[in-house]
Amino acid sequence: xxxxxxxxxxxxxxxxxxxxxxxxxxxxxxxxxxxxxxxxxxxxxxxxxxxxxxxxxxxxxxxxxxxxxxxxxxxxxxxxxxxxxxxxxxxxxxxxxxxxxxxxxxxxxxxxxxxxxxxxxxxxxxxxxxxxxxxxxxxxxxxxxxxxxxxxxxxxxxxxxxxxxxx
Numbered sequence: 001x002x003x004x005x006x007x008x009x010x011x012x013x014x015x016x017x018x019x020x021x022x023x024x025x026x027x028x029x030x031x032x033x034x035x036x037x038x039x040x041x042x043x044x045x046x047x048x049x050x051x052x053x054x055x056x057x058x059x060x061x062x063x064x065x066x067x068x069x070x071x072x073x074x075x076x077x078x079x080x081x082x083x084x085x086x087x088x089x090x091x092x093x094x095x096x097x098x099x100x101x102x103x104x105x106x107x108x109x110x111x112x113x114x115x116x117x118x119x120x121x122x123x124x125x126x127x128x129x130x131x132x133x134x135x136x137x138x139x140x141x142x143x144x145x146x147x148x149x150x151x152x153x154x155x156x157x158x159x160x161x162x163x164x165x166x167x
Contacts, residue, residue, distance in 0.1 A: 008041060010058055020061040025054070031078035035086050038064070038105060040078055045070050053079065055105060065107040067091075076122055080107070085129040088153070097123050097134060099153070113154045115163060133166070 008022040029042040039056045051066035081090050086102045098111035119138045126133040132153035140146040149165035
């Protein structure tokens with residue numbers, strides 16, 4: 001990644017040759033999906049520019065989704081997380097985890113399902129795709145202790161009702 005040129009280059013691991021070049025972007029953080037189909041790039045938020053998190057298809061360099069993320073935390077990166085088989089992508093929003101169809105990805109569409117967890121601070125997806133499990137962390141708040149809970153991936157019919165943790 002070249003800061004002056006504002007260019008992100010994706011190289012072939014075997015040959016070292018550039019596979020894709022993404023120009024005109026000043027990246028703060030980068031993250032590949034598990035099968036390297038996608039590259040998520042976070043840039044500093046600027047109200048005038050709008051979207052600041054871009055998901056690129058690695059083979060073509062084409063932007064497949066754009067998201068506005070006003071805050072960035074290295075601890076929460078990557079903000080878009082994937083199941084191991086890339087069939088599901090997930091992101092945290094206020095009090096919930098939203099799930100999207102992973103391929104072809106389009107986070108501009110409505111989520112296929114969601115998991116409501118009041119006060120969720122962070123989450124991870126299990127490294128095994130089936131059955132997919134989600135671990136959530138709710139930070140300590142006033143007299144409330146911090147908590148960790150594990151849930152099964154909610155089917156679209158489950159997402160309207162409150163799910164109970166497995167633990």
